[in-house]
Amino acid sequence: MVVGFIGLLVVYLPAAGFGVDSKWTLSTLGLALVGSGIACIPTQSRRVDSWTLPAVLSALLLVVPLILIVNDDGTDRRLLSGDPFVLTYNLHHGFSTDGVMALESMAQIIESADPDIVALQEVSRGWVATGGVDMVAWFQRRSGMPVVFAPTVDRQWGVALDVFVDISTTNPFG
């Protein structure tokens, strides 16, 4: 079991590093762990080679996460269902009016509206005067979705789109 647990960690950590959604990885590994535990219960009636089940489970441990990694594009982008929700939000380069960095509060406001597409303005990509934060990278990491940026004032300042739905095959606005 100890070896099995270490094996799980060996598989889980690289999978997490690849950005595979942890719920999938953990679910798979959890099932495998339970399966391993069951397999380790000694039964007098077992006639198969005592190495067979652990060998099969070990193979599954290696193959299943690999399939998930290969098939996962690192996002939770959902299919558009029904009419799209569109949100527009001027982010004031990520700061509140009293000068406090408020990106997390803004992200929570966006989340509370559960939009499909978000249009953002006053997006800074590292202006020193606005704290040096690359807001596109920040929102990409925060939302897990690609953010498309277009410069306006200069190359480090502009507008952006954060798209939470898969519109690669359907253009919701014709």
Place this chain on the structure above:
Amino acid sequence: MIVTQLHQTEADESIRQLQINDLLVAWGTAPRTLIVGDLGTDPDDEITRQLFEAGLVDAGRLVDGSAATWPAEGPAEQHDYILRTPDLAVSVVRVLALVASDHLAVQVRGGSIGVIQSGASNE
């Protein structure tokens, strides 16, 4: 869908006019279009009026109550817009009264996906 933010210094009105000209060219009266973002001025301003005269409809007119979005702590002016071509219906339109930025966010639910309804309007 087009995202924009206009120059916001009223003294530089000529710059804003150039931006409106570019925006109208970029749109090109294409059907089924949303133009969203911060226009920095109220709907009765000469700048915004040009967009309405070109055929765009302000979804903010459907807001139940005030459509003002700026300043966030006590909204007095509508700076943030979701403009639509008349062939796109919208249903839910709301200003989110949640303060983090100096602006409030505006949200709409767009309608008529895949079905062109000429002249369709909820207003």
